[in-house]
Amino acid sequence: MQQNPPSQFTRVRRAPQRGAYDLPTIHAILDAGTVCHIGHVIDGRPVVTPVFYWRQENQVYWHGSTASRMVRAALSQEVCLTVSLLDEWVLARSAFHHSANYRSVVCLGRPALVDDREAKLAAMKGFVERLFPGRWERLRPPTEREIKATAILSLALIEASAKVRTGPPVDDPEDLSWPIWVGRLPLHTTAGPPIAAPDMLGSHEPPAPPA
Amino acid sequence: MQQNPPSQFTRVRRAPQRGAYDLPTIHAILDAGTVCHIGHVIDGRPVVTPVFYWRQENQVYWHGSTASRMVRAALSQEVCLTVSLLDEWVLARSAFHHSANYRSVVCLGRPALVDDREAKLAAMKGFVERLFPGRWERLRPPTEREIKATAILSLALIEASAKVRTGPPVDDPEDLSWPIWVGRLPLHTTAGPPIAAPDMLGSHEPPAPPA
Numbered sequence: 257m258q259q260n261p262p263s264q265f266t267r268v269r270r271a272p273q274r275g276a277y278d279l280p281t282i283h284a285i286l287d288a289g290t291v292c293h294i295g296h297v298i299d300g301r302p303v304v305t306p307v308f309y310w311r312q313e314n315q316v317y318w319h320g321s322t323a324s325r326m327v328r329a330a331l332s333q334e335v336c337l338t339v340s341l342l343d344e345w346v347l348a349r350s351a352f353h354h355s356a357n358y359r360s361v362v363c364l365g366r367p368a369l370v371d372d373r374e375a376k377l378a379a380m381k382g383f384v385e386r387l388f389p390g391r392w393e394r395l396r397p398p399t400e401r402e403i404k405a406t407a408i409l410s411l412a413l414i415e416a417s418a419k420v421r422t423g424p425p426v427d428d429p430e431d432l433s434w435p436i437w438v439g440r441l442p443l444h445t446t447a448g449p450p451i452a453a454p455d456m457l458g459s460h461e462p463p464a465p466p467a
Numbered sequence: 468m469q470q471n472p473p474s475q476f477t478r479v480r481r482a483p484q485r486g487a488y489d490l491p492t493i494h495a496i497l498d499a500g501t502v503c504h505i506g507h508v509i510d511g512r513p514v515v516t517p518v519f520y521w522r523q524e525n526q527v528y529w530h531g532s533t534a535s536r537m538v539r540a541a542l543s544q545e546v547c548l549t550v551s552l553l554d555e556w557v558l559a560r561s562a563f564h565h566s567a568n569y570r571s572v573v574c575l576g577r578p579a580l581v582d583d584r585e586a587k588l589a590a591m592k593g594f595v596e597r598l599f600p601g602r603w604e605r606l607r608p609p610t611e612r613e614i615k616a617t618a619i620l621s622l623a624l625i626e627a628s629a630k631v632r633t634g635p636p637v638d639d640p641e642d643l644s645w646p647i648w649v650g651r652l653p654l655h656t657t658a659g660p661p662i663a664a665p666d667m668l669g670s671h672e673p674p675a676p677p678a
Contacts, residue, residue: 265512270535291553293504295513301476302506302513306551306571324481340517342502344662345676351595351606352613360517384562395562396645402563424664434607437671439663448653451555453635460648465556 265364266417276418279314285359285418286311288341290387290466292318295336296329303329309337310386315410316363317370317379322407330367330409337363337411345441348425349434355425357440363416370408379408388463476575477628487629490525496570496629497522499552501598501677503529506547507540514540520548521597526621527574528581528590533618541578541620548574548622556652559636560645566636568651574627581619590619599674 261277262268268275276282292309295302305326309318316337320327329335344357370376377398384392425438447465472488473479479486487493503520506513516537520529527548531538540546555568581587588609595603636649658676 265509265514270532270537291551293506293515293517293549293551295504295506295515295547297508297511297513298476300508301545301575302508302547303476303575304504304506304515304547304549304573306504306549306569308567321481326481334512336506336513336515338504338515338517340502340504345598347599347602347674349607350613351591351603351609352617354595356519358517362515364512364514380562384565387556388558391558391647392562394647396560396642398562402561406563424662424666427666431607432666433668435669435671436602436605437661437663437673438667439661439673441661441673441676442659443676444657444659446655446657448655450648450650450652451635452648452650455635455638455643456649457644458646460646462648462650462652463558465652465654 262417263415266362266415268417268419274419274421276420279413281418281420282361282413282416283311285341285361286316286339288359289339292316292337292339294318294326294330295338296326297333298325298329308383309339310383312379312382314413316413317383317408317410319380319383319406319408322405327407327409331369334364334366335411342443344443346425347438347441349427349431349436349438353425353427355421357421357423360419361416363411363413365411365415367409367411370410373403376403376406376408380406387466391463473628474626477573477626479628479630482632485630485632487631490624492629492631493572493624493627494522496552496572497527497550499570500550503527503548503550505529505537505541506549507537508544509536509540519594520550521594523590523593525624527624528594528619528621530594530617530619533616538618538620542580545575545577546622553654555654557636558649558652560638560642560647560649564636564638566632568632568634571630572627574622574624576622576626578620578622581621584614587614587617587619591617598677602674
């Protein structure tokens with residue numbers, strides 16, 4: 257199994273038994289999410305920005321405006337890209353042992369700009385197709401101005417780790433008879449009915465929401 | 468209306484019409500979320516950590532182990548606390564105009580430690596009650612060891628801003644007749660059936676999941 261040795265930054269220190277460093281685990285968590293939070297240092301201050309991301313092979317990609325402060329900052333320094341998925345509330349008999357089941361990935365590194373035109377188009381296509389399979393070929397094709405205005409960044413999954421909690425609450429043995437409901441409350445993201453744009457012409461089938 | 472003047476860090480620059488700086492908007496977004504992403508600078512590198520948060524008055528609170536690196540880092544420097552809620556996918560006729568409807572808050576500042584015992588207990592109660600109203604009084608009460616082991620941090624909502632997108636896709640006028648479905652795909656978080664812990668004794672009613 258491919259394994260990234262943890263660095264002092266990615267080694268899971270709190271609850272180390274929840275840490276994982278193998279790429280299949282890291283890739284699966286990334287593929288289950290859509291939004292990451294990227295930390296930059298701007299003028300010595302941390303700034304955290306939510307962006308959509310997608311993964312291809314061992315790279316995470318995101319996009320921004322070529323004019324944005326976030327893109328400029330990302331290209332001049334290391335960033336931290338974090339994905340967290342909240343799966344279940346975990347309710348215990350004491351406040352202290354309440355927890356949550358979750359999956360998260362943290363990746364540090366210096367992003368690269370995807371500036372080759374064909375690689376950029378392939379990455380854009382990867383973003384759309386990951387969310388809405390089959391949509392890319394049916395869209396009005398990108399113009400040269402749009403391709404120029406879009407910056408695509410990539411980050412290699414090298415200094416990366418996962419952290420996962422599963423299972424029931426773990427209470428202190430002396431609390432087991434405390435009279436209260438204990439267990440897990442699972443959370444799911446579901447899609448509501450699609451809302452067609454008021455200016456849509458004709459009748460078209462809406463795509464399925466991303467899984 | 469209470470208004471925080473934007474700083475150079477919280478002023479919304481990309482799509483400035485989506486920016487909001489009034490406290491009612493900022494509070495409402497924070498009250499709709501449960502997980503924030505906090506950016507610290509550790510040894511000059513940005514590190515982004517997902518944590519649960521809650522708001523009381525004009526302060527955001529979170530907790531950690533008093534032994535954790537994240538807590539130590541937060542108390543020695545400024546942090547950036549970001550909350551993002553993804554509401555709808557927004558599908559347009561071109562890849563370039565695809566978007567999302569979302570609500571987000573960014574707050575920078577130096578956190579404070581809540582170290583007065585009564586204030587700490589009040590904050591812990593606020594966290595539990597915000598998620599599961601009525602549960603705090605029914606839990607096994609916190610021990611002194613647990614109170615000591617829990618660090619509660621607070622961040623004042625002073626240098627804070629919100630960013631919100633709503634509404635349908637906005638396509639280029641010349642694309643309006645492109646033959647494809649366009650509109651919004653709403654997302655909802657829903658709760659699955661509660662799963663009682665295998666060691667629960669007796670029969671108890673599960674709480675409702677947080678709204």
